[in-house]
Structures are given as C-alpha cells and as structure tokens.
Amino acid sequence: MDQVMKNTGVLPDVDLRLSALQKNERRNQGAALEVYERLRRAIVEGELRPNEPLIEADLAKMLNVSRTPIRESLQRLAADQLVTPRKRGWAVREYSVEEIRERSEVRAALEGYAARLAATRATDDEIAAIASIQDERDGMTELTPAYRVESNRRFHDAIIAAARNTRLADDIFRVGQFYFNRHIAGLTTAEEQKLNQHDHREIIAALVARDARGAEDAMRTHILNAFTVFQRIVGF
Amino acid sequence: MDQVMKNTGVLPDVDLRLSALQKNERRNQGAALEVYERLRRAIVEGELRPNEPLIEADLAKMLNVSRTPIRESLQRLAADQLVTPRKRGWAVREYSVEEIRERSEVRAALEGYAARLAATRATDDEIAAIASIQDERDGMTELTPAYRVESNRRFHDAIIAAARNTRLADDIFRVGQFYFNRHIAGLTTAEEQKLNQHDHREIIAALVARDARGAEDAMRTHILNAFTVFQRIVGF
DNA sequence: GTGTACGAGTTTGCATGCAAACTCGTACAC
DNA sequence: GTGTACGAGTTTGCATGCAAACTCGTACAC
Numbered sequence: 001m002d003q004v005m006k007n008t009g010v011l012p013d014v015d016l017r018l019s020a021l022q023k024n025e026r027r028n029q030g031a032a033l034e035v036y037e038r039l040r041r042a043i044v045e046g047e048l049r050p051n052e053p054l055i056e057a058d059l060a061k062m063l064n065v066s067r068t069p070i071r072e073s074l075q076r077l078a079a080d081q082l083v084t085p086r087k088r089g090w091a092v093r094e095y096s097v098e099e100i101r102e103r104s105e106v107r108a109a110l111e112g113y114a115a116r117l118a119a120t121r122a123t124d125d126e127i128a129a130i131a132s133i134q135d136e137r138d139g140m141t142e143l144t145p146a147y148r149v150e151s152n153r154r155f156h157d158a159i160i161a162a163a164r165n166t167r168l169a170d171d172i173f174r175v176g177q178f179y180f181n182r183h184i185a186g187l188t189t190a191e192e193q194k195l196n197q198h199d200h201r202e203i204i205a206a207l208v209a210r211d212a213r214g215a216e217d218a219m220r221t222h223i224l225n226a227f228t229v230f231q232r233i234v235g236f
Numbered sequence: 237m238d239q240v241m242k243n244t245g246v247l248p249d250v251d252l253r254l255s256a257l258q259k260n261e262r263r264n265q266g267a268a269l270e271v272y273e274r275l276r277r278a279i280v281e282g283e284l285r286p287n288e289p290l291i292e293a294d295l296a297k298m299l300n301v302s303r304t305p306i307r308e309s310l311q312r313l314a315a316d317q318l319v320t321p322r323k324r325g326w327a328v329r330e331y332s333v334e335e336i337r338e339r340s341e342v343r344a345a346l347e348g349y350a351a352r353l354a355a356t357r358a359t360d361d362e363i364a365a366i367a368s369i370q371d372e373r374d375g376m377t378e379l380t381p382a383y384r385v386e387s388n389r390r391f392h393d394a395i396i397a398a399a400r401n402t403r404l405a406d407d408i409f410r411v412g413q414f415y416f417n418r419h420i421a422g423l424t425t426a427e428e429q430k431l432n433q434h435d436h437r438e439i440i441a442a443l444v445a446r447d448a449r450g451a452e453d454a455m456r457t458h459i460l461n462a463f464t465v466f467q468r469i470v471g472f
Numbered sequence: 473g474t475g476t477a478c479g480a481g482t483t484t485g486c487a488t489g490c491a492a493a494c495t496c497g498t499a500c501a502c
Numbered sequence: 503g504t505g506t507a508c509g510a511g512t513t514t515g516c517a518t519g520c521a522a523a524c525t526c527g528t529a530c531a532c
Binding site: 474493494502 | 515
C-alpha cells in the first residue's frame with residue numbers, strides 16, 4: 001500500500017497548521033521550530049520518502065542549519081510518529097493499512113465525542129454557522145477538489161471548536177485527517193460525494209435537535225465511511 | 237488547586253512505564269531516553285515543582301550529562317505537555333482544574349471506545365481474565381491503596397489490550413491516568429470504593445453480554461465518576 | 473520615595489568538536 | 503564461487519564553545 005501511495009501521490013496534504021500548543025512555543029523556539037515545520041512538511045508531502053534514512057548532516061545542509069536543531073526536531077517528529085528509530089538514527093515512518101485503520105478508529109472515538117459535546121455545548125449561532133458551511137457547499141454548482149477539502153475542514157473544525165475542549169481538539173489534530181487530501185478528493189465518485197453530503201446533513205440534523213448520542217453516532221459513521229472511501233481509492 | 241496538590245502531595249504516581257513506542261526507541265537513544273525518563277519522573281513525582289523554571293545547566297549537573305541530551309529530552313517532555321515554554325527556556329507545566337476536566341473527557345472518549353471494541357473483539361478467555369482481576373480484588377479482606385491502584389491498572393489495561401488497537405492504547409497512555417495514585421486511593425471513602433466496584437462490575441457485565449454500547453457507556457460513567465472523586469479529594 | 477538606566481552575571485540557542493559505533497566494499501582464504 | 507575479515511569512511515551521541523538575549527541588582531536622578 002505504501003507502493004500505492006507512492007504511485008498515486010496520496011501521502012501529501014496533511015494539515016500543516018501548527019496546533020495551539022505549537023503556536024505557543026513559537027515565541028522562544030525560533031529556528032528549531034522552523035526546522036521542525038519544514039521537516040514535517042517534507043515528510044508529509046513525500047519529499048522525504050517512507051523508510052528513507054534521515055542523515056542529520058544532510059538535513060542540516062538542506063535546511064542550512066547545524067545538526068543541533070535538526071536533532072531536536074527529530075525528537076518532536078518522533079513524538080508525532082512521523083519518524084521512527086532505526087538501529088542508528090531515524091527513518092521516515094511508513095504507515096501500514098492496519099495503522100490507518102487504527103487511526104480512523106481513534107479519530108472516530110475522539111471526533112464522535114466532540115460532536116456529542118457540541119450537541120450540548122454549542123450556541124445556536126454556532127450550530128447555524130456549521131449548517132451554513134454545508135449550505136454554501138451544497139449551493140455551489142462546481143466543486144473543485146481543493147474547495148471540497150477546505151470546506152470539509154471548516155465543517156469539522158467548527159464542530160470541534162463547539163465542543164469546548166482544547167485538549168480534545170489538539171488530540172484530534174494530532175491523530176490527523178491526513179487521508180482526505182486534494183488528490184483523494186479528486187478521485188471520489190459522485191455516489192461517494194452524495195454519501196458524504198448525506199453524512200454531514202445527518203450530523204447537522206442531530207446538532208440542531210441537540211441530540212448528543214445522535215450527533216456522536218452520525219460523526220462516527222461519517223468518519224468510518226470516509227475510511228472506506230479511502231480504502232477503495234488507494235486500492236486495498 | 238496546584239497549592240492543594242503541593243500540600244497533599246497529590247501529583248505523584250503517574251504511570252511511569254514507557255509506552256510501546258518509547259520502548260522501541262530504547263534501542264538507539266540511550267542516555268537521552270534515560271534522561272527523558274528521569275526528568276519525567278522528577279516532574280511527575282513533584283521533585284520539580286509546577287512553574288519551576290528548568291535551567292539546562294542545573295538539570296545537566298543533576299543528571300550528570302551535558303546539556304545536549306537535556307535539551308533533546310525537553311522536546312519530548314514538551315510533546316507530552318509536561319513542560320511549557322517560557323520567554324526563555326522551559327518550566328514545569330501546571331495543570332488547572334479545567335485541564336484535568338478536559339483530560340478526563342478525552343480519556344472517557346478513548347477508553348469508552350476501547351471498551352466498546354473489547355466487547356466485540358475480546359476472546360472469551362480475555363473477558364474471563366478481566367473478570368478474574370475484579371474477583372481477586374473483591375475476594376480480598378484487606379485492600380491497601382497500593383494494591384487498589386495496581387489492580388485498577390491491570391483491569392483497565394486488560395480491557396484496552398482486548399480492543400486490539402495499539403494506537404488507541406498509546407493515546408490512552410498519553411492522556412494519562414495520572415490522578416489515581418496511592419495517595420488518592422488512600423483518601424477514598426468506603427462509599428466511593430463501593431461505587432468503583434459497582435462500575436467495574438457493570439463494565440464486566442456488558443463485556444460478558446457482548447454489549448458494545450453498554451460497555452462503552454459503563455466505562456465512560458466510570459471514568460467521569462473517578463474524576464468526581466478526584467475533585468472531591470483535592471477539594472475544588 | 474519612585475522611577476529608570478546601566479552593566480555584571482546568567483542562560484539560552486545554535487555551532488562545532490571528537491571518540492565510539494556502525495557500514496560497506498575489497499581482498500583474501502578455501 | 504562463497505564466505506569472512508579487515509579497514510577506510512560514515513554517522514551518530516554526547517560534550518563543549520561562544521555570541522546574543524535576557525535578568526536582576528545597584529546606583530543615580532528627580
């Protein structure tokens with residue numbers, strides 16, 4: 001499957017925004033954080049290939065810094081699970097199908113719970129705003145893959161924000177919605193897009209009804225459906 | 237509340253085991269990982285106080301290494317949220333009530349989901365083993381706080397293992413069951429212990445019945461109950 | 473007494489140094 | 503041809519160096 005990923009260029013487009021925590025750290029950790037971000041991007045966009053050994057001196061030269069900030073960044077990347085230890089040093093981590101299934105389950109658990117909390121804690125205005133993100137989308141005649149990714153992200157982020165739990169938000173961010181990117185978005189069938197729209201509408205309906213369990217179930221179903229689509233596209 | 241924590245010595249006793257991921261890294265990252273563990277322990281056991289600035293040179297002297305492995309460890313500790321950036325360098329992170337509530341919610345979401353998966357995926361033997369952990373405990377005449385903590389940990393770990401999702405297990409480990417330690421265990425009332433036992437029995441009953449939703453709900457209730465007990469004890 | 477400016481001392485962030493561990497190709501034995 | 507032993511070259515892990523940024527106490531102005 002990593003072969004498939006390589007060939008279809010499916011890896012890229014992870015959400016590269018810094019988490020709230022990381023932003024907070026920008027204050028002092030100047031170059032080291034910059035290095036971390038750039039290495040993260042390089043891995044995530046596939047410039048550094050899965051299983052590729054990461055030679056500190058090479059990375060240092062590539063980013064025009066010394067080995068010290070590189071080594072510190074590698075610690076962070078290891079905590080993110082983007083990099084994995086070898087007998088000596090580090091290599092880019094390769095994700096198996098099994099791991100992507102596991103991540104989908106974790107995301108279903110966390111984001112489902114976020115939807116549950118949102119059903120109780122969101123203001124009416126917030127729920128209206130969530131619905132309007134979907135309305136805007138449904139009202140458009142032409143949907144580019146980039147727009148679909150972006151709109152989807154706003155939809156999910158708005159629900160997560162309404163859950164009022166920054167730690168939960170951060171953990172959802174960490175587990176990553178890395179598999180819905182432009183490339184994938186461009187390969188979904190009309191039917192799959194219809195299902196996606198249906199899922200979103202179910203979630204909104206539950207939120208409007210302030211139905212916590214319903215919102216949670218709908219969100220879980222949605223996330224596991226997205227995983228199924230992902231599986232079909234990358235072909236396992 | 238951090239004042240309360242200081243006075244009651246409530247901070248200690250976080251689970252100091254390395255996660256599966258960390259163990260894997262032991263191979264190459266020798267001293268640096270050792271340093272990380274020792275700093276983690278020092279923070280978690282309260283040797284390094286919340287908001288205490290962490291002076292690299294002092295830590296280096298204290299652990300008898302140079303500043304380099306200290307700095308690398310600080311990156312890991314930051315990823316764990318045990319350490320927080322200051323204008324210059326780092327300080328031990330202080331948890332607010334609000335953050336502990338947030339963590340409890342995340343743990344309820346993740347560990348509830350683990351119970352759900354366990355209800356479907358556990359073998360009959362695994363469920364029997366989970367039940368027997370509780371049977372052993374209920375059959376004892378005298379329960380020391382240390383035993384209660386240890387038995388509780390085995391109970392939860394067995395359920396998590398039966399969920400067959402290592403990423404989920406790792407995330408549960410990360411969010412930490414830091415608030416149920418010996419000190420807290422020694423301060424619970426007979427009534428609270430009764431409730432705890434009841435919660436565990438409910439979870440077991442749902443697992444035996446292979447009732448996924450029931451197991452999830454019971455686990456969530458249990459975790460949120462534990463948070464309530466924690467709140468009472470540390471007194472907010 | 474209150475406020476501010478200076479400077480010695482501290483501490484960081486990054487670069488560099490260096491020995492030990494590992495890798496890998498060559499050559500030699502059989 | 504297959505296997506192994508050696509050693510040059512590479513790369514790491516940790517230590518140390520050093521300039522820049524910050525801290526904090528003292529002294530001086532008002």
